[in-house]
Each structure stands twice: as C-alpha cells, then as structure tokens.
Amino acid sequence: MRTIVITGASDGIGAAAARQLADTDARLILIGRSPEKTQAVAEATGAEYHLADFTRLDEVRRLARVLNESCSRIDVLANNAGGMFSGPVTTPDGFEKTFQVNHLAPYLLTHLLIDRLLDSRAAVVNTSSIGARLFGNIDLDDLNNWQGFTPNKAYGDAKLANILFTKGLHERFHARGLSSVAFHPGNVATNFAADTDSYFQRVYHGVLKRFLISPQQGGARLRHFIDGKPGGTWASGEYYGTPRRIGSTNRQASDPEIVREHWQRSADMLDIGW
Numbered sequence: 001m002r003t004i005v006i007t008g009a010s011d012g013i014g015a016a017a018a019r020q021l022a023d024t025d026a027r028l029i030l031i032g033r034s035p036e037k038t039q040a041v042a043e044a045t046g047a048e049y050h051l052a053d054f055t056r057l058d059e060v061r062r063l064a065r066v067l068n069e070s071c072s073r074i075d076v077l078a079n080n081a082g083g084m085f086s087g088p089v090t091t092p093d094g095f096e097k098t099f100q101v102n103h104l105a106p107y108l109l110t111h112l113l114i115d116r117l118l119d120s121r122a123a124v125v126n127t128s129s130i131g132a133r134l135f136g137n138i139d140l141d142d143l144n145n146w147q148g149f150t151p152n153k154a155y156g157d158a159k160l161a162n163i164l165f166t167k168g169l170h171e172r173f174h175a176r177g178l179s180s181v182a183f184h185p186g187n188v189a190t191n192f193a194a195d196t197d198s199y200f201q202r203v204y205h206g207v208l209k210r211f212l213i214s215p216q217q218g219g220a221r222l223r224h225f226i227d228g229k230p231g232g233t234w235a236s237g238e239y240y241g242t243p244r245r246i247g248s249t250n251r252q253a254s255d256p257e258i259v260r261e262h263w264q265r266s267a268d269m270l271d272i273g274w
C-alpha cells in the first residue's frame with residue numbers, strides 16, 4: 001500500500017486533494033497547523049493526521065520524528081503548505097516567515113525524511129506557483145528578503161525556491177530512485193492570501209474570486225502529480241505550469257549555479273548537511 005503525506009492538508013488545495021484520495025487504496029497522512037481544521041479533514045477522509053506550525057522549526061523536527069517512527073515507507077511527500085503573508089515577520093527561528101513557511105520548513109522536513117524517501121523510491125511533489133516567474137528575483141545574499149520586503153516579491157522568491165529545491169533534489173537523488181516535481185495549481189479560490197496587505201487579498205477574497213478555479217479543480221491538479229508516474233505522467237526535476245505541460249518559469253531556475261548555491265545556503269542556515 002502506498003503511503004502519501006500531504007502538508008497544508010487542512011484547507012484549500014491540500015484538503016481537496018485529500019478528499020479526492022480518500023477512496024483510494026493508500027495510507028493517507030495529513031499534516032496541518034490548526035487542530036480543529038486538520039482533524040475535520042482527517043475525519044472526513046479517514047486519514048491519519050499530525051500537526052506542525054511551519055513558523056516553528058522545532059515543530060517540523062518533531063513532525064519528522066513522528067513520521068520516521070510511524071512510517072516504514074513514504075511513497076509520496078507533497079510539500080503543499082504555504083502562502084502569501086504580510087511582513088517582514090521574524091519567526092522564533094530568526095528567519096522571515098514567508099521564506100520559512102514556504103521553503104525552509106519543507107526543505108528541512110524533506111531532509112529529515114530523506115532516508116525513508118530514498119528507501120521508498122519516493123516522489124516529492126512541491127506546490128509552487130506562477131508567482132515564481134511573475135515576482136521572483138532571488139538575491140542569494142538576502143534569501144529572507146529583509147531588504148525591500150513586499151508580500152509579492154517574498155512569495156515569488158519562495159515559490160521559485162520550491163522550483164530550485166525540486167531541481168536540487170533531482171540532481172542529487174534521482175539516480176538513487178527519488179523523483180521530484182514542482183507545479184502551479186492554477187489560480188484557485190482558497191484561503192490563499194487571507195493574511196496579507198497585497199492586492200491578492202482583494203483578488204482572492206473579493207468579487208474577483210468568481211474568476212478563480214474551484215478548490216476541487218486545484219486539488220485535482222495536486223492529485224494528478226501525487227498519483228502520476230515519475231518518468232511517465234511527469235518528468236523528474238521539472239516545473240509544470242499546467243498538469244500536462246512543462247512550464248516556462250523564472251530564468252533563475254535554469255541556472256545550475258543558483259540551484260546549487262541556493263541549496264547550500266539553505267542547508268547552512270539550518271546547520272544541516274545532506
């Protein structure tokens with residue numbers, strides 16, 4: 001039986017994907033931040049669940065311990081938790097919140113699960129965004145975006161970081177059986193951007209909301225990558241703008257030096273080695 005771990009499964013795209021996977025023959029493990037919301041989705045889907053607030057890396061480490069202890073295999077890790085936030089906000093770990101929640105926390109979680117993922121020849125599915133191309137412009141000397149923070153720029157950089165991480169994972173681990181992919185889920189009417197002063201707050205929570213696709217449609221795109229066959233349905237190391245087409249994204253994503261340097265600086269910030 002496949003074991004599927006989905007972060008950000010308490011709401012929006014992650015919760016919709018979980019509901020769609022509920023009737024499949026898989027062990028489904030949902031990760032959320034809010035106890036009430038996560039428990040409600042878990043009960044509706046018959047899934048297991050665990051809690052972790054990604055603004056606290058000690059909670060990410062605890063989550064990884066629980067998963068390593070309770071899972072003899074992990075076939076799919078869907079790093080989906082994230083969003084656009086106001087800022088800059090310093091987390092208890094000393095990093096900027098948008099950068100930590102969207103990138104550093106899933107980077108650390110994947111690192112702490114890497115043995116299990118390699119043993120299972122797993123797929124790591126990263127929910128990125130078209131925002132990587134529209135707003136991303138990473139300064140390797142200021143990954144936190146302390147200088148000139150705007151919610152859009154910080155979000156674009158963080159979703160570009162998801163793509164750089166996908167490529168880094170592919171480069172390091174694909175030869176050992178692990179596959180990785182990043183994708184844009186569409187512009188989906190979820191709780192996205194609820195907590196920001198960006199104009200996206202008005203787009204996602206005002207009259208324009210009716211032009212967005214439904215959470216079910218966004219969830220189906222995540223499910224497509226979770227269920228898909230690496231090397232068949234999707235190609236490892238790539239970013240998909242739509243479910244079936246490798247998308248053009250930020251030009252920084254095609255610079256191997258930036259991929260490697262971003263990986264190394266993330267590891268240095270967390271004081272970890274792969």
Ligand SMILES: NC(=O)c1ccc[n+]([C@@H]2O[C@H](COP(=O)([O-])OP(=O)(O)OC[C@H]3O[C@@H](n4cnc5c(N)ncnc54)[C@H](OP(=O)(O)O)[C@@H]3O)[C@@H](O)[C@H]2O)c1
Nearest residue numbers: 008010011012013033034054081082129187188190191192
């Ligand atoms: N909606 C879009 O149009 C769109 C477009 C491109 C990419 N995306 C990406 O899609 C992913 C899912 O977003 P969504 O649209 O489904 O938004 P959502 O409805 O706000 O769901 C976001 C999920 O991430 C969780 N999360 C947020 N902050 C967290 C934290 N500090 N620690 C742990 N979990 C946290 C949320 O938990 P709570 O329930 O506790 O808030 C929720 O489960 C994100 O990575 C987002 O960047 C969305």
